[in-house]
């Protein structure tokens with residue numbers, strides 16, 4: 001059984017007992033809590049699409065590992081064509097959820113682990129790769145949802161890890177024994193982890209000699225003893241908590257992007273789930289391979305899907321207002337489409353230019369340059385799309401009253417009348433579309449898009465490492481027939 005139904009996925013979550021806190025209280029049941037439920041719904045949808053005849057070609061694929069069809073979010077790409085499908089799956093998932101994909105960080109971490117464990121075994125004679133592939137087989141056979149955790153609290157950024165007064169601001173091995181390792185520390189901003197079956201953990205950054213205890217990668221079930229989730233809580237969380245009717249929220253079913261801090265308090269990890277432990281030179285490889293894969297996802301696939309939601313809402317509002325012929329609005333909508341297509345083009349280019357990395361590993365990763373360009377480009381493009389949508393939407397994007405006023409006998413007739421633009425459209429629809437745009441333009445998505453997969457400086461640093469200007473210099477030398485340096489003449 002490699003593909004679970006959405007109902008089986010929900011049943012399987014009931015067996016897990018993650019320790020979750022939100023808004024100062026314990027979340028007794030993540031399926032019942034209104035905010036954590038949104039993550040369950042989002043993950044559940046990915047199970048439905050993998051079985052849906054209309055979407056299964058993108059959302060599932062054949063796995064040679066288990067010799068049957070698996071959810072694409074559990075598969076490691078083995079060709080450029082699969083990287084392209086990966087990109088398409090990202091856009092499809094994001095545009096239909098209108099929120100975080102949640103499963104993409106784990107999926108991208110799988111790519112990095114498959115590639116780097118293979119390389120470590122080749123270079124160091126370790127046995128991590130078969131161990132990781134065995135783990136992946138188990139994930140695929142049981143069709144598990146896997147979240148990915150890299151980001152750490154960290155200490156003062158102008159000091160090295162070993163100089164921080166608290167050694168646990170980066171996740172650290174505190175004990176090693178015959179059975180496995182024990183870790184202490186935390187990961188922050190982790191998307192949807194409590195509603196996944198498993199967490200796959202990578203180092204956040206490169207490590208040097210002396211930092212071996214921080215050079216770790218492993219996987220654990222999400223309700224492992226010692227793991228605690230402290231969830232984000234935002235005005236949107238409070239709104240959902242208090243809403244009489246979820247239909248009035250900007251994204252009723254799938255909600256906002258939900259994250260949590262994941263605390264590891266002396267968590268035991270058996271050796272068969274440890275994929276990197278002490279080989280500090282390979283931490284950087286794990287991180288950069290994850291980063292280029294995830295930047296393709298965040299920059300060139302999921303934000304393309306998000307922009308489709310924003311463009312759709314802006315277009316509807318243009319029509320409600322009878323502004324179809326307003327040339328500046330048509331220009332703005334065109335600009336939004338251009339921004340979206342530039343994002344998509346970068347994502348697809350990263351996939352099409354992807355390569356087996358390292359050669360012989362059988363693992364295909366997106367192109368480093370284009371993955372980073374995709375993310376860097378979308379950081380600004382997304383703010384711009386938000387601004388354009390805000391202009392088209394008008395002040396109502398942030399001033400719309402509650403949909404409950406449509407049932408309030410004191411004002412309902414006024415609300416019906418004065419929020420209808422005199423159009424034939426039901427006023428409720430008009431109000432809901434404005435709420436959706438509020439969710440996109442005045443909520444968590446701007447900063448979320450900027451920082452998810454790393455802030456812009458991280459992409460710029462990476463680009464400066466990979467850009468090689470020799471081709472361009474040689475072109476100029478050839479065009480002008482420049483002479484050799486004096487010392488070389």
Ligand SMILES: Cc1cc2nc3c(=O)[nH]c(=O)nc-3n(C[C@H](O)[C@H](O)[C@H](O)COP(=O)(O)OP(=O)(O)OC[C@H]3O[C@@H](n4cnc5c(N)ncnc54)[C@H](O)[C@@H]3O)c2cc1C
Pocket residue numbers: 105148149150151157158187188189190191192257259447448449451452453454455456457458
């Ligand atoms: C919605 C959302 C979902 C996320 N989901 C996940 C997830 O599922 N898994 C996961 O692992 N992570 C996740 N992240 C984390 C994300 O990858 C980080 O937020 C991102 O890498 C930025 O790190 P930070 O938030 O600690 O910001 P910081 O690193 O603190 O960045 C803040 C500023 O400080 C600058 N800065 C930081 N360090 C230095 C330095 N040493 N020198 C100079 N300048 C510096 C940065 O350039 C930036 O300008 C998510 C983040 C968001 C917002």
